[in-house]
Amino acid sequence: MVLATLTEFGAAFGRALLKSSRDLAPIITVIALFQILVLHQPFPELLSILAGLVLVIVGLALFVVGLDIGLFPLGEILAEEFARKGSLFWLLFFAFALGAGTTVAEPALIAITREGARAAAEAGLIENIPASIDRYALGIRLTVAVSVGAAIVLGVLRILRGWPLPILIVGGYILVMLMTLFAPKEIVGLAYDLGGVTTSTVTVPLVTALGVGLARTIRGRNPLTDGFGLIALASLTPMIFVMFFGLFVS
Numbered sequence: 001m002v003l004a005t006l007t008e009f010g011a012a013f014g015r016a017l018l019k020s021s022r023d024l025a026p027i028i029t030v031i032a033l034f035q036i037l038v039l040h041q042p043f044p045e046l047l048s049i050l051a052g053l054v055l056v057i058v059g060l061a062l063f064v065v066g067l068d069i070g071l072f073p074l075g076e077i078l079a080e081e082f083a084r085k086g087s088l089f090w091l092l093f094f095a096f097a098l099g100a101g102t103t104v105a106e107p108a109l110i111a112i113t114r115e116g117a118r119a120a121a122e123a124g125l126i127e128n129i130p131a132s133i134d135r136y137a138l139g140i141r142l143t144v145a146v147s148v149g150a151a152i153v154l155g156v157l158r159i160l161r162g163w164p165l166p167i168l169i170v171g172g173y174i175l176v177m178l179m180t181l182f183a184p185k186e187i188v189g190l191a192y193d194l195g196g197v198t199t200s201t202v203t204v205p206l207v208t209a210l211g212v213g214l215a216r217t218i219r220g221r222n223p224l225t226d227g228f229g230l231i232a233l234a235s236l237t238p239m240i241f242v243m244f245f246g247l248f249v250s
Contacts, residue, residue, distance in 0.1 A: 012068065016061035024057060067205045075209025076216070083217040088160075092153050095210065099152030099234065100145040102206055108197040109144060113137040116190045125186055125249075139249070140190075140242060144198055147241035148234045152207060155230035159214050159221060165229045172236040179243040187246030195239040199231050207231060 035043060043049055082091040103109060117137035121128040126136050158168060180188055199207075207230050215227035 009065070009069070012065050013061060016064045017057065020057045020060040020064070024053070024060070028053065063201070071205040072209045075206045076213030079210045079213030080217045083214055092156060095152045095156045096149035098149075098206060098210060099203070100149035102203040103145040103148040103198055103234075104141065105202050106198060106200050107202075108200045109141060109194070112190075112193060112197050113140045113144075116140060116194075119190075120186065123186060136249075140194070140245060143241050143245045144194055144238045147237040148198055148203065150241075151233040151237040152210070152230060154237075155211060155233045156214065158229070158233075159211060159226050160218065162221075162226075165232070169229075169232055169236065172233070172240070176236065176239050176243075179240055182247065183243035184246045187243060187249075191239045191242035191246070194242055195235045198238045199235050203234065204231055207234060 032043075035041060078094070082094055085091075114133075114137050117126070117133045117140070120126050120136055121133050126132045154168070157163070158165065183191070208228070211230040212223045212227035215221040215223040221227070
């Protein structure tokens with residue numbers, strides 16, 4: 001059993017390694033051509049760059065395999081189990097906890113909120129001391145986490161009730177435009193960027209698996225047409241919540 005599992009993992013890793021190399025080849029080629037033909041300069045620290053590229057390819061392959069054999073099946077299983085139990089409260093609570101918990105753990109979100117807090121301190125919006133910077137960054141991070149949790153709850157309700165996704169998305173972006181008019185200009189750019197970085201390596205796999213698993217379990221729902229769309233909502237709500245946070249802080 002263990003040997004078969006290892007063999008299966010090895011085969012999957014080999015395929016992922018080949019695909020990662022193929023996917024990264026265009027950007028590596030572009031960088032090399034510009035460095036050699038346009039800048040007319042050799043690569044600085046070529047060995048370090050090559051070692052880094054190898055690590056990126058291996059890491060990306062491991063990440064893809066991990067998604068396929070771990071996170072995607074886990075998310076689908078949990079969604080199916082909650083749907084079968086028939087408890088709307090626990091399903092929505094799980095959806096909120098999953099969205100908020102995965103968002104808090106996003107490395108990109110941690111980095112962007114830290115940089116946003118430093119920029120706010122340099123602009124004089126908050127005290128330029130470590131405690132104020134950390135508190136501001138944590139406030140934005142938790143605000144984004146709550147917003148994604150709320151988005152996943154809304155997405156789950158959409159799947160359950162059959163609400164049309166375009167209406168939710170268009171209505172949400174109308175609210176974003178209105179908030180842009182009233183929010184402090186210093187927070188608007190950060191809010192827009194956070195809408196993108198929020199849905200990254202940790203959040204996307206589990207949230208997508210949740211939607212697909214839920215749509216597959218509920219009678220009358222199509223995993224292709226109903227199971228997707230949660231990520232769009234999760235990218236939308238942080239912009240609204242962070243601009244509200246900016247209004248509150250200011």
